[in-house]
Amino acid sequence: xxxxxxxxxxxxxxxxxxxxxxxxxxxxxxxxxxxxxxxxxxxxxxxxxxxxxxxxxxxxxxxxxxxxxxxxxxxxxxxxxxxxxxxxxxxxxxxxxxxxxxxxxxxxxxxxxxx
Amino acid sequence: xxxxxxxxxxxxxxxxxxxxxxxxxxxxxxxxxxxxxxxxxxxxxxxxxxxxxxxxxxxxxxxxxxxxxxxxxxxxxxxxxxxxxxxxxxxxxxxxxxxxxxxxxxxxxxxxx
Numbered sequence: 001x002x003x004x005x006x007x008x009x010x011x012x013x014x015x016x017x018x019x020x021x022x023x024x025x026x027x028x029x030x031x032x033x034x035x036x037x038x039x040x041x042x043x044x045x046x047x048x049x050x051x052x053x054x055x056x057x058x059x060x061x062x063x064x065x066x067x068x069x070x071x072x073x074x075x076x077x078x079x080x081x082x083x084x085x086x087x088x089x090x091x092x093x094x095x096x097x098x099x100x101x102x103x104x105x106x107x108x109x110x111x112x113x114x115x
Numbered sequence: 116x117x118x119x120x121x122x123x124x125x126x127x128x129x130x131x132x133x134x135x136x137x138x139x140x141x142x143x144x145x146x147x148x149x150x151x152x153x154x155x156x157x158x159x160x161x162x163x164x165x166x167x168x169x170x171x172x173x174x175x176x177x178x179x180x181x182x183x184x185x186x187x188x189x190x191x192x193x194x195x196x197x198x199x200x201x202x203x204x205x206x207x208x209x210x211x212x213x214x215x216x217x218x219x220x221x222x223x224x225x226x227x228x
Contacts, residue, residue, distance in 0.1 A: 043202075043218040
């Protein structure tokens with residue numbers, strides 16, 4: 001049971017390049033989330049999904065797109081990377097049948113540097 | 116969105132109890148109180164959660180005020196491995212299409228040997 005797996009673990013991009021971060025969970029969770037974390041700060045919600053085929057904006061959605069074509073995968077895309085998107089990105093998932101009475105499970109993060 | 120406030124930092128001596136406070140004065144009746152912690156260079160990990168009653172598990176205890184406007188995470192004997200950032204967040208009770216889970220900056224706990 002792998003839990004929440006994020007790929008890649010590290011990536012360096014040049015300004016203007018694009019990339020996709022993959023989050024995969026094997027717990028049959030319906031809710032999935034993408035957060036970013038900058039040095040000395042807490043987690044900020046980028047986008048989230050409450051089920052296959054649905055996505056919604058979080059606190060800081062600009063410059064990012066997401067897709068949830070399969071229940072187990074949540075993709076975060078950067079179409080044209082900017083230095084301000086240098087950050088550590090965390091994915092999380094949660095069982096939804098009982099709403100807030102279930103914990104969030106986090107991946108180990110993707111460290112992205114945009115030069 | 117319901118918000119929580121926590122002290123920026125706290126210190127504790129090793130092997131002593133630690134009480135980490137969280138204020139959530141705008142909590143609604145359908146919000147669960149969750150606690151997570153983040154060790155350096157790792158993703159956050161779940162610690163404990165509750166709705167109205169105090170909760171205990173192998174990691175910690177959660178004490179919830181009667182009016183639910185505040186809560187306290189209790190680590191019974193702090194160890195050096197408990198040095199981390201601790202986050203208190205609110206999650207909706209009912210299954211809903213609106214589950215915008217917002218984290219604040221958390222409390223950075225230092226444990227002194």
